[in-house]
Amino acid sequence: MTTCPTYVLWGEEMDSPRGRIHLIGQGLSGEPLSDSMVGHFDNCLGCMACVTACPSGVRYDRLIEDTRAQVERRHQRGPRERALRAAIFALFPYPNRLRLLRGPLRAYQRSGLQKALARTGLLRRLAPTLATLDSLAPRLRSVPRPPARVRARGERRAVVGMLTGCVQSAFFPDVNSATVRILAAEGCEVLIPPSQGCCGALSVHNGRRAEAQRFARRLIDTFEQTGMDYFVVNAAGCGSSLKEYGELLADDPGWASKAAAFAAKVRDLSELLVELGPVARRHPLPMSVAYHDACHLGHAQGVRVQPRALLRGIPELEVRTIAEAEICCGSAGVWNVLNPEPAAELGDRKARMVLATGAELLVTANPGCLMQVAAAVGRQGGTIALAHTAQVLDASIRNLGPEPLLSRPA
Numbered sequence: 001m002t003t004c005p006t007y008v009l010w011g012e013e014m015d016s017p018r019g020r021i022h023l024i025g026q027g028l029s030g031e032p033l034s035d036s037m038v039g040h041f042d043n044c045l046g047c048m049a050c051v052t053a054c055p056s057g058v059r060y061d062r063l064i065e066d067t068r069a070q071v072e073r074r075h076q077r078g079p080r081e082r083a084l085r086a087a088i089f090a091l092f093p094y095p096n097r098l099r100l101l102r103g104p105l106r107a108y109q110r111s112g113l114q115k116a117l118a119r120t121g122l123l124r125r126l127a128p129t130l131a132t133l134d135s136l137a138p139r140l141r142s143v144p145r146p147p148a149r150v151r152a153r154g155e156r157r158a159v160v161g162m163l164t165g166c167v168q169s170a171f172f173p174d175v176n177s178a179t180v181r182i183l184a185a186e187g188c189e190v191l192i193p194p195s196q197g198c199c200g201a202l203s204v205h206n207g208r209r210a211e212a213q214r215f216a217r218r219l220i221d222t223f224e225q226t227g228m229d230y231f232v233v234n235a236a237g238c239g240s241s242l243k244e245y246g247e248l249l250a251d252d253p254g255w256a257s258k259a260a261a262f263a264a265k266v267r268d269l270s271e272l273l274v275e276l277g278p279v280a281r282r283h284p285l286p287m288s289v290a291y292h293d294a295c296h297l298g299h300a301q302g303v304r305v306q307p308r309a310l311l312r313g314i315p316e317l318e319v320r321t322i323a324e325a326e327i328c329c330g331s332a333g334v335w336n337v338l339n340p341e342p343a344a345e346l347g348d349r350k351a352r353m354v355l356a357t358g359a360e361l362l363v364t365a366n367p368g369c370l371m372q373v374a375a376a377v378g379r380q381g382g383t384i385a386l387a388h389t390a391q392v393l394d395a396s397i398r399n400l401g402p403e404p405l406l407s408r409p410a
């Protein structure tokens, strides 16, 4: 319970894993699904800190995922909530639609209107959801989309399919470019079909199982004939659901075995690089970094050692520890959009812990965490640069020095 972010915030039993399991039990014994019950389920960030902490190995992740699917099937939300969710799910899982936002968003950021509006506080008073989206939007940079196939540098050691993602490809294309360069430098041929879509993570984490299954089938179809040895992912939330494709399509006889075979090839970027072992030379990066475990990488996938091992393999790079590392930053997919106030509280708490390390750079492996912590550091009036693990490794392999990384302030 002490690692559950909602229990930490409110100290309310029904907003702890034990309380939610109790409510799930009541539902199973015939209690109708009330608004208050659904509220406690909706409050859960799905961060899985409770799964890591549970000494009895209770699979809360499975329980809440099934419960959310039940809620979506059987519970009628209010009109405002329905409209907000419909808008979110008509936009976020579609990279092409997100990319269309880039032009207007860049113009808005560069015109000075964003800063002027933030100073008035008007947007937060009139439209808190829009204000949250506004504060989360990263400074956009123009980066060309990667080609469909990139050859390995030197001897080819593996053929790797790569997920470009939705938010990652629209708002953090430089993370994808860095990922491709590292993989090629480490002897991987990288396959990046431009027709790939969403992996379904956002949908499955919000109980929209049928939608997630459609996305999963399409992604498997896109990569199935490519002959890849691995499928690499650089976004923690996507990786955790991709590894569960076997369970997601287990009841579909035409897809169950294909989905399980696909899932067996899925690796987080850091897992794959450690598995293959380094061949590209690491150049020094004399700087201090704080590594933040994204919940869907640390808690959901158990990947904690590999990113740190990669960072510690860079000469002159000091890796500092963030206190309360197990507690979520409040991003949690679209949780921060649906619950802006508690999400900001969790973000501020995380930002204080990050700033207390005194590190020059915050490193993490999830676009949601990068946006959430950047916004919170800004609110705290602090300064720290932010980067994905891939960008740090890329800077080391290309011998760029710390400067390009430190010029990305929160």
Ligand code: SF4
Pocket: 003, 004, 005, 006, 007, 015, 016, 017, 020, 043, 044, 045, 046, 047, 048, 049, 050, 051, 060
């Ligand atoms: S998943 Fe996270 S928010 Fe939900 S009950 Fe577990 S620790 Fe709490």
